[in-house]
Amino acid sequence: MRYWSLVxxxxxxxxxxYLATFAALVLCFILSSYMLAFSRAMSRGVQLSGTQRLVVWxxxxxxxxxxxxxxxxxxxLDDVVAxxxxxxxxxxxxxxxxxxxxxxxxxxxFMRYYPEYSFGTPAQAADFLAGGExxxxxxxxxxxxxxxxxxxVPVHSVIWTKKDDSDVWMFRVAAIVDSKDPxxxxxxxxxxxxAFNEARAFGKNGVGYIEVMAxxxxxxxxxxxxxxxxxxSSAKPTHTSTLSGFLQSFASQIGEISSLVYSAMAIVxxxxxxxxxxxLAHGFSLRRKEFGxxxxxxxxxxxxxxxxxxxxxxLSFFAALIGLIVAGFSINASGPMVAKYLSGFYQTPxxxxxxxxxxxxxxxxxxxxxxxxxxxxxxxxx
Amino acid sequence: MSHDPAAFISLRRVCKSYQRGSxxxxxxxxxxxxxxxxxxxxxxxxxxxxxxxxxxxxxGLDRPDTGTIRTGGHELNRMGVSALAxxxxxxxxxxxxxxxxxxxxxxxxxxxxxLLVTRMSGTERAQRVKAALEVVGLSERHKHKPNxxxxxxxxxxxxxxxxxxxxxVLLCDEPTGDLDRETANQVLKLLHQLNEARGKTILxxxxxxxxxxxxxxxxxxxxxxxxxxxxxxxxSAAEESQPLAASFRSPPDPATxxxxxxxxxx
Numbered sequence: 001m002r003y004w005s006l007v008x009x010x011x012x013x014x015x016x017x018y019l020a021t022f023a024a025l026v027l028c029f030i031l032s033s034y035m036l037a038f039s040r041a042m043s044r045g046v047q048l049s050g051t052q053r054l055v056v057w058x059x060x061x062x063x064x065x066x067x068x069x070x071x072x073x074x075x076x077l078d079d080v081v082a083x084x085x086x087x088x089x090x091x092x093x094x095x096x097x098x099x100x101x102x103x104x105x106x107x108x109x110f111m112r113y114y115p116e117y118s119f120g121t122p123a124q125a126a127d128f129l130a131g132g133e134x135x136x137x138x139x140x141x142x143x144x145x146x147x148x149x150x151x152x153v154p155v156h157s158v159i160w161t162k163k164d165d166s167d168v169w170m171f172r173v174a175a176i177v178d179s180k181d182p183x184x185x186x187x188x189x190x191x192x193x194x195a196f197n198e199a200r201a202f203g204k205n206g207v208g209y210i211e212v213m214a215x216x217x218x219x220x221x222x223x224x225x226x227x228x229x230x231x232x233s234s235a236k237p238t239h240t241s242t243l244s245g246f247l248q249s250f251a252s253q254i255g256e257i258s259s260l261v262y263s264a265m266a267i268v269x270x271x272x273x274x275x276x277x278x279x280l281a282h283g284f285s286l287r288r289k290e291f292g293x294x295x296x297x298x299x300x301x302x303x304x305x306x307x308x309x310x311x312x313x314x315l316s317f318f319a320a321l322i323g324l325i326v327a328g329f330s331i332n333a334s335g336p337m338v339a340k341y342l343s344g345f346y347q348t349p350x351x352x353x354x355x356x357x358x359x360x361x362x363x364x365x366x367x368x369x370x371x372x373x374x375x376x377x378x379x380x381x382x
Numbered sequence: 383m384s385h386d387p388a389a390f391i392s393l394r395r396v397c398k399s400y401q402r403g404s405x406x407x408x409x410x411x412x413x414x415x416x417x418x419x420x421x422x423x424x425x426x427x428x429x430x431x432x433x434x435x436x437x438x439x440x441x442g443l444d445r446p447d448t449g450t451i452r453t454g455g456h457e458l459n460r461m462g463v464s465a466l467a468x469x470x471x472x473x474x475x476x477x478x479x480x481x482x483x484x485x486x487x488x489x490x491x492x493x494x495x496x497l498l499v500t501r502m503s504g505t506e507r508a509q510r511v512k513a514a515l516e517v518v519g520l521s522e523r524h525k526h527k528p529n530x531x532x533x534x535x536x537x538x539x540x541x542x543x544x545x546x547x548x549x550x551v552l553l554c555d556e557p558t559g560d561l562d563r564e565t566a567n568q569v570l571k572l573l574h575q576l577n578e579a580r581g582k583t584i585l586x587x588x589x590x591x592x593x594x595x596x597x598x599x600x601x602x603x604x605x606x607x608x609x610x611x612x613x614x615x616x617x618s619a620a621e622e623s624q625p626l627a628a629s630f631r632s633p634p635d636p637a638t639x640x641x642x643x644x645x646x647x648x
Contacts, residue, residue, distance in 0.1 A: 002498050005491050006484070013486030293482040296443060297496040297543065298471020300464045 007311050010287065021279050022319055025362075028272045029323025030330075032355050033347060035265045037331050041345035052081075052214040054224055059237040065206030066236055068197075071109075074210055077226055079219040084109035087208035089191055090159035091169070093145050100141050102155070102189040104196050104208075107131060113211060116184055120175035124149065127174035131192035134174030138186030147173050155189075161201045169196075212240075273358070277366045280315070284308055284370030291374040305371045312370075313363030320359035324352050389416035389452075390583060391440065391551070396449030398435055398606075409435045411606035413449070419550070422577040422584045424594035427603035433587045434555060436603060440585060441474050441553045442466040454550055471499055475544025479556035481536040483528040483543075489515065490524035493542045500547075514542040518572060534565035541572060545582075552576065554586040558593050570596040 011018050056074065058064035065087070075083040084106055091102035107129045111119065119125035119136050128136045137147055147153055151173045161167050169191075177186055197204060212227065214220040224240035231238045291304050299307075324347075331347045398410040409432045417423055425433045438444040439451055442458050451458040456469055475496075483492045490511050497507045515521045518538035520531075528536050537557060544552055554573065558566035574596045576582045586597060594600050602609040 002504075005487065006495065006498065009484060009486030009488075009491060011486070013484070289482065290484055293478075293484070294495065295467065296441065296470065296476045298467055298499050298547070300467035300499075302464070303499060 003307060003310075007307065010290065010311070014283065014286075017283060018315075021276060021283065022315065024272070024276055024279075025316060025319030026323045026326070028269065028276060029320045029355055029359065030327045031265070031272070032269050032358060033324060033327030033331065033351060035269055036351040036354060037327075037345050037347055038265070040348070040351075052217050052220050054212040054214060054220060054227070054240055055209055056212060056227055056238045056240045057209040059228075059239040064236070065203055065208065066210060066238065068205045068207050070231065070236075070238070071106075071207065071210055073230065074212055074227060077223065077230065079215040079223045079226075080212055081215055082109070082113045082213040083210060084113040085193075085207040085210045086110070087193075087206070088159065089155075089157055089189075089196075091155045091157050091189065091191075093153065093155055096156070096158070098145070099158075100144065100187060100189060102191060104191045104193050106193045107136075107190070110190065113213060116179050116181045118178050118180070120149065120177075124175035128190075128192065131194040133170060133172045133195065134192065135171040136175040136177050136190040137173050138177045138188045138190075140185075140187035141189050142173070142176050144187065149173050149176055160196075160203070162199050163201050165201065169199075273362060277362055280312060280362075280366035281369050284312070284367065285373060288370075288373055291370075295374075301375055304374050308370050308374065309364065309367045312367035313360060316359040316363035316366070317356070320355050324355055328352075388418050390419035390454055391415070391417040391585075392450075392452045393439075394450045396439065396446045396451060398432075398439065398444070398446050409606050410439070410446070413606065413608060415601075415608060417583065417585070419454075419583050420577070420581045422574065422596070422598045423586070424597035424600045425585060425587045425603060426589065426591075426594055426600060431604045432606045433603045437553050437555055437585065437587050440551075441476060442470055471496060471547060473550050475541075475547065475549040475552045477537070477540050477544050477552060477554040477557045479559040481528070481533075481540045481560075483536055483539055485528055488525050488527055489520060489531065489539045489542075492528070492539055493546055495543060496547045510546055511542075514546045515539075517545060517576075518542045532565070533561050534568055537561065537565075537569050538572065541569070541576075545576070550583060552582050552584045554584065556587055556589065558588070558590060563592075566590075566593065 056066070056070070058066055066085075068085070071083055071085050074080060087104040089102035089104050090099075092099040111117070111125070111129070119128055127134045133152075137145075142148065145153075153171050153173065155169050155171055156167050157169060158167075160169075162169070171191065177188075177190070179186060193207075212223070214223045227240045228238050291299075291308070294304060294307075295301075328347045331345065334345075393413055393415040396410055396413045396415075397408065399406050399408045401407075413432075413436070415436075425436060427433045435444065439446055439458075440453070442461070446459055449459070454473060456473075458466065458469070461469060483489075484495070487495075493511045493514050494507055497510060502510075511524070512521060515524050518541055520535060520538055520542065523531060523535065526535075528539070531539065537560075541552075541557075552573070557573070558569055561569060570593055573584055573586070577584050577598075584597075586593070588594050
């Protein structure tokens with residue numbers, strides 16, 4: 001700390017140049033953080049494309065319903081680990097423009113199928129599980145709609161009317177849904193199937209589509225074929241696609257786009273980093289005379305090197321810290337929104353460690369040449 | 383040349399060459415020199431004569447190709463880089479033509495710089511800085527940055543910085559080269575006072591005969607060798623220049639009391 005005044009004095013004598021370099025460093029580290037989050041999100045998207053989750057819908061159209069009995073039949077097939085179903089409710093609250101994804105689900109199988117979701121306290125989860133008017137609302141959806149646990153809410157459906165011809169469905173918010181996975185989409189509302197099925201005017205015992213968890217990725221393609229074959233000769237044949245057939249081509253496209261975008265971002269980041277390293281090194285070069293003077297008054301090479309490296313690394317680390325904080329707030333704030341399109345877009349401790357290592361490398365790299373230059377006193381004093 | 387047993391600084395058969403492209407230029411050639419403690423010596427000579435190289439060798443900033451350099455019992459040519467740095471911190475003060483103050487630091491912080499590499503406490507450092515600035519008459523301006531000081535004031539800050547470690551020797555490279563005559567005289571009087579009253583050994587490279595006149599002795603360097611001094615300074619008129627002014631035999635005025643240690647002195 002005894003050298004603090006010396007370092008601070010040097011910084012302040014070139015404060016605008018330092019400020020510009022520092023701001024550029026902060027931006028660079030923000031960009032690096034975004035690049036890392038984006039990279040993971042994209043690779044995760046590709047991973048998901050090979051997932052064992054399958055979707056079964058009506059062969060003709062996704063708006064055609066499948067019989068509820070299909071769910072049990074699918075569950076009995078080999079390589080099926082879990083099954084649930086969901087139907088699009090098409091709901092809005094007060095204003096038709098205020099639509100959110102609302103799904104009619106079977107609470108029990110849905111909760112088993114999506115263990116990453118939590119449904120409040122055990123009592124609240126049991127309330128939702130019991131069905132009736134009790135609905136579960138995703139955290140982001142609750143925030144958007146201004147709902148809280150215990151509220152009674154009238155919801156309109158643009159698809160489903162009740163037997164009395166009303167399109168208004170009265171629900172009670174039983175549980176707020178959260179997820180340990182920050183990329184999970186909680187901007188959704190889940191409505192129990194039982195009471196809904198009894199009350200609706202048409203489509204009784206029908207489901208929108210069936211979700212199937214295969215034993216493994218490898219088992220997915222064969223299972224999809226088996227499901228479709230099972231219902232091939234029925235009145236309502238199915239099309240099982242999802243994340244094997246349909247998404248395999250989607251995955252490869254995503255993979256290529258991801259690789260392209262990632263490469264472009266990496267080139268930009270590395271170029272900017274190298275320019276900043278050069279700028280930092282140039283800043284030190286301008287101070288060669290200062291280092292020469294310090295050596296004439298008794299500072300040895302080790303002390304001078306320590307001052308140069310310390311200043312460079314400290315500057316870089318401080319910029320990285322600010323960059324990480326800013327990036328952390330903005331990435332994590334935008335994460336839920338982005339998660340609808342790109343899951344896995346968030347900042348992790350390993351991302352922070354990578355940025356910190358980057359800052360260390362930059363600091364060392366920027367100070368390497370000045371340290372060597374400062375070893376010669378006489379050239380520094382000329 | 384015979385060795386002066388009373389010499390504080392002693393150079394023997396010192397050679398120094400620099401490589402410029404494919405050409406090797408010999409800057410100092412078999413140079414011998416003895417300087418006693420408490421002398422104020424002006425080193426004069428044309429550009430490229432080797433006087434700054436001589437000063438650099440005396441300050442341990444550069445090494446001779448051959449020959450020996452002894453200062454106060456230390457054989458500089460045998461010392462490593464770190465040992466030389468430590469030796470400079472304890473025994474030598476440098477004053478440059480362009481002051482070489484650090485722009486971002488106040489006068490006091492600039493003066494304090496040599497003490498940062500010591501184990502001295504902050505309080506003691508502050509006391510020393512205050513005392514050194516008083517010696518050069520700038521205690522009122524301790525918070526001023528270099529760009530808030532005149533050239534003469536900046537050079538006085540540089541002298542205070544050179545004095546702060548209470549060195550045996552002050553090495554001054556054209557200390558008045560950037561100053562007007564009146565300001566230059568003030569700086570030279572200060573150096574003369576430091577030599578007279580405090581017994582500092584001062585070696586000053588200069589082109590200016592009027593500046594050299596403040597010294598006790600003048601040596602002329604040309605083509606890497608020490609030539610005869612054509613005259614002595616006004617302050618040592620009684621002394622005779624030597625045919626080869628490589629050796630000075632004039633001890634400090636015995637009437638001048640030897641200075642006490644630095645902190646007590648200032």
